[in-house]
Amino acid sequence: MTAVILFLSLINLLSPQIKIENAWMRNASRGTNSALYFDINNTSSRDDELIDVSSDIAKVVQIHETYKQGENMGMRKVDSIIVKGKSIFHLSPAGFHVMVIRLKEDIKAGDKKEFVLTFRHQGKIKIKATVKSD
Numbered sequence: 001m002t003a004v005i006l007f008l009s010l011i012n013l014l015s016p017q018i019k020i021e022n023a024w025m026r027n028a029s030r031g032t033n034s035a036l037y038f039d040i041n042n043t044s045s046r047d048d049e050l051i052d053v054s055s056d057i058a059k060v061v062q063i064h065e066t067y068k069q070g071e072n073m074g075m076r077k078v079d080s081i082i083v084k085g086k087s088i089f090h091l092s093p094a095g096f097h098v099m100v101i102r103l104k105e106d107i108k109a110g111d112k113k114e115f116v117l118t119f120r121h122q123g124k125i126k127i128k129a130t131v132k133s134d
């Protein structure tokens with residue numbers, strides 16, 4: 001039994017069940033805000049949950065959603081994003097995104113910036129986002 005569990009957790013380590021694809025963010029200058037987008041591909045049948053995003057390039061990093069209130073669009077912080085098993089969750093400019101607040105440096109088109117995503121089950125995943133201009 002122990003051997004089976006060990007074997008299964010080894011498979012887990014070798015082939016991540018959560019794949020982060022198409023990570024990109026907008027160019028912006030030091031002191032201003034930017035946003036990070038990516039697709040979360042959950043290849044396992046178990047739901048998972050993005051609970052934290054961090055980076056050294058900004059003072060504050062938050063998960064946000066976009067919402068509509070009457071004619072106005074707004075955005076607000078959410079605690080997490082749930083990704084259903086066998087599904088892909090898209091973060092996008094008009095939807096969920098990661099707000100990168102008060103950049104410590106200029107970020108220019110072509111740069112690659114590192115973020116650490118934390119999932120409830122998968123744990124930490126390091127990604128590199130490509131900076132694009134509008």
Ligand SMILES: [Cu+2]
Nearest residue numbers: 064075097099
């Ligand atoms: Cu936002």
